[in-house]
Amino acid sequence: MQAQLHLALWQCAPLPLKMAGNLLRLDNVAKDAAQSGADILVCPEMFITGYNIGAAQVQALAQTADGAFANAVAGIAKRHAIAIVYGYPEREGGHVFNAAQCIAADGTRLLNYRKTHLFGELDRGQFSAAPLQSALFELHGWKIGLLICYDLEFPENMRRVALAGADMVLVPTANMPDYDFVSTTMVPVRAFENQVFVAYANYVGAESDVHYGGLSSVASPNGQVLARAGQEPEVLFATVDANQLIAARMRNTHLAEARARLEDR
Amino acid sequence: MQAQLHLALWQCAPLPLKMAGNLLRLDNVAKDAAQSGADILVCPEMFITGYNIGAAQVQALAQTADGAFANAVAGIAKRHAIAIVYGYPEREGGHVFNAAQCIAADGTRLLNYRKTHLFGELDRGQFSAAPLQSALFELHGWKIGLLICYDLEFPENMRRVALAGADMVLVPTANMPDYDFVSTTMVPVRAFENQVFVAYANYVGAESDVHYGGLSSVASPNGQVLARAGQEPEVLFATVDANQLIAARMRNTHLAEARARLEDR
Numbered sequence: 001m002q003a004q005l006h007l008a009l010w011q012c013a014p015l016p017l018k019m020a021g022n023l024l025r026l027d028n029v030a031k032d033a034a035q036s037g038a039d040i041l042v043c044p045e046m047f048i049t050g051y052n053i054g055a056a057q058v059q060a061l062a063q064t065a066d067g068a069f070a071n072a073v074a075g076i077a078k079r080h081a082i083a084i085v086y087g088y089p090e091r092e093g094g095h096v097f098n099a100a101q102c103i104a105a106d107g108t109r110l111l112n113y114r115k116t117h118l119f120g121e122l123d124r125g126q127f128s129a130a131p132l133q134s135a136l137f138e139l140h141g142w143k144i145g146l147l148i149c150y151d152l153e154f155p156e157n158m159r160r161v162a163l164a165g166a167d168m169v170l171v172p173t174a175n176m177p178d179y180d181f182v183s184t185t186m187v188p189v190r191a192f193e194n195q196v197f198v199a200y201a202n203y204v205g206a207e208s209d210v211h212y213g214g215l216s217s218v219a220s221p222n223g224q225v226l227a228r229a230g231q232e233p234e235v236l237f238a239t240v241d242a243n244q245l246i247a248a249r250m251r252n253t254h255l256a257e258a259r260a261r262l263e264d265r
Numbered sequence: 266m267q268a269q270l271h272l273a274l275w276q277c278a279p280l281p282l283k284m285a286g287n288l289l290r291l292d293n294v295a296k297d298a299a300q301s302g303a304d305i306l307v308c309p310e311m312f313i314t315g316y317n318i319g320a321a322q323v324q325a326l327a328q329t330a331d332g333a334f335a336n337a338v339a340g341i342a343k344r345h346a347i348a349i350v351y352g353y354p355e356r357e358g359g360h361v362f363n364a365a366q367c368i369a370a371d372g373t374r375l376l377n378y379r380k381t382h383l384f385g386e387l388d389r390g391q392f393s394a395a396p397l398q399s400a401l402f403e404l405h406g407w408k409i410g411l412l413i414c415y416d417l418e419f420p421e422n423m424r425r426v427a428l429a430g431a432d433m434v435l436v437p438t439a440n441m442p443d444y445d446f447v448s449t450t451m452v453p454v455r456a457f458e459n460q461v462f463v464a465y466a467n468y469v470g471a472e473s474d475v476h477y478g479g480l481s482s483v484a485s486p487n488g489q490v491l492a493r494a495g496q497e498p499e500v501l502f503a504t505v506d507a508n509q510l511i512a513a514r515m516r517n518t519h520l521a522e523a524r525a526r527l528e529d530r
Contacts, residue, residue, distance in 0.1 A: 117522060132524060155420030155458060156525030181457060181488045189454040192446060193420060223446045257382060259397060260421030 001141035001242050005168070008038035009236040011216040011229045013205030014174075016050025017057060023048070023072050030080045033235060039105075040083040040139060042201040044212075045149050045174040046098060048073075048088040051122075052174075052207035058126045062091035065101060065112040074107035081105045083139055085201075087148065087172045090114065095128040100146050100172045102137055110137035113146035117154055122210065132157075134164035142167045142242075149173040152190060152200070153182060162194035162255055167245055171200045175213055183215035184228075192223030195249045197240045204233055221248035266406035266507050270433070273303035274501040276481040276494045278470030279439075281315025282322060288313070288337050295345045298500060304370075305348040305404060307466040309477075310414050310439040311363060313338075313353040316387075317439075317472035323391045327356035330366060330377040339372035346370045348404055350466075352413065352437045355379065360393040365411050365437045367402055375402035378411035382419055387475065397422075399429035407432045407507075414438040417455060417465070418447060427459035427520055432510055436465045440478055448480035449493075457488030460514045462505045469498055486513030 010029055015022050026043065033041045045051055048069050049061045063069045069088045077084045083104050090099035090112070097114035104110050114130030115123070136143045145161035145168075152158065152171050161169050169190075175182055183200060191198040198219045203212035214231035218238035227238035249255075275294055280287050291308065298306045310316055313334050314326045328334045334353045342349045348369050355364035355377070362379035369375050379395030380388070401408045410426035410433075417423065417436050426434050434455075440447055448465060456463040463484045468477035479496035483503035492503035514520075 116524065153458060153519055154523050154525070155424065156523060159420065160525070181453075185450055185488065186454050186457070188446075189451050192451070193418060223450065254418055258419050258421060259382065260419070260425070 008033035168197035177213035191219035273298035384415035433462035442478035456484035
């Protein structure tokens with residue numbers, strides 16, 4: 001396990017239906033993030049196509065996990081030698097999922113994750129809900145999981161990923177100002193109660209009537225906020241440290257002591 | 266369901282091994298709280314005997330749930346017409362549990378709860394861990410659950426009580442300053458993610474080398490902190506409102522949408 005990982009969270013305004021534009025600006029931001037020393041760049045939910053684009057566009061634009069979006073992002077990742085997590089609409093058979101994928105600095109697809117808890121009509125009108133999932137990928141010896149936006153608000157989801165062995169969970173999101181509480185207060189609690197790092201990458205700006213609240217953040221396993229963005233576009237950098245993880249797990253032992261997984265709820 | 270309930274949380278210094286003294290001061294505080302309009306008074310964890318008193322004293326002092334402590338508290342509750350939640354060491358057979366009991370204003374024992382998640386050697390040296398539990402009591406039509414201190418730090422416990430139908434969860438605690446994060450940040454998250462009111466009643470002061478951090482609080486189902494004490498002795502008052510509960514449940518639907526109880530974790 002590499003002693004430190006350097007994260008970049010890209011808190012941008014959405015650019016709906018401009019896939020080429022999004023890939024172009026991703027190329028620029030990935031280049032800058034890599035030059036700043038970041039090992040991995042995390043984009044918001046549904047970054048490639050935009051999020052509030054309607055069911056017809058979602059159906060028209062959705063790709064398989066190894067499709068055109070993945071190939072384009074893999075090219076960017078390889079060009080700048082940085083891992084990238086990006087949100088996109090994923091087609092599989094008759095379903096379209098709200099998905100996020102991590103592609104390694106060598107272009108390998110490391111993990112694809114599908115949102116399990118759909119948020120209101122915005123999600124239910126556009127996507128199928130995915131089966132619960134706790135797969136991890138490895139980056140420089142760190143075990144890393146993915147959740148998307150509303151998934152984080154259910155403690156069961158973070159617990160599942162933590163019990164699978166995650167050291168860190170990356171969360172592309174599209175969180176509205178009415179739910180700033182999730183960014184400011186729930187993110188550090190999820191980190192603390194599971195002894196994991198949590199990185200929450202949000203949009204700012206708006207897509208028609210849906211507004212986003214920024215406040216992207218990285219929280220440590222002791223509940224400390226290592227970095228928090230404001231409510232303007234920003235690339236937020238944070239360094240997560242294996243020693244901090246070890247110290248938090250020596251001090252707090254909730255993950256080992258939670259009894260509900262062993263008994264009836 | 267009565268439109269409002271008036272709560273009093275007694276943030277006091279512990280008075281270890283002074284049972285008569287604790288019952289005397291409970292009588293005074295219950296009188297004042299009732300005169301201020303409180304329907305229920307919540308004392309900290311292990312209030313009757315003190316908490317950090319050692320296994321020998323715990324064994325010597327433990328009572329059954331309908332024993333001498335219950336009778337004394339029932340007398341106080343009846344005298345001042347106020348419900349009381351108090352912590353005490355409960356004996357049952359060969360076990361002693363870290364327990365909290367609610368006694369109604371008419372002296373009826375409404376609910377006895379035993380701590381399920383033991384905190385370090387302080388708890389494990391003194392108590393047996395209880396089976397998971399989600400029983401509720403009713404007060405003026407409100408359904409109310411109990412947890413004790415470290416139990417709150419496991420999201421599974423609050424979820425279990427909320428799924429059983431709780432409108433509010435009362436939490437006698439003995440939380441140390443190193444864990445102020447639990448008081449300030451986790452309490453409102455538990456309320457928000459389960460759409461319940463949460464009242465967290467802590468000590469201040471110390472018992473030998475164990476110090477307590479105060480910051481007792483009441484959080485609403487939308488994550489708002491309705492009232493928070495400082496780090497000095499205080500009786501903290503708060504009013505919880507059924508309309509706020511209904512509004513929060515209209516807006517946030519996590520409890521209905523959490524999938525983990527229906528599927529494998």
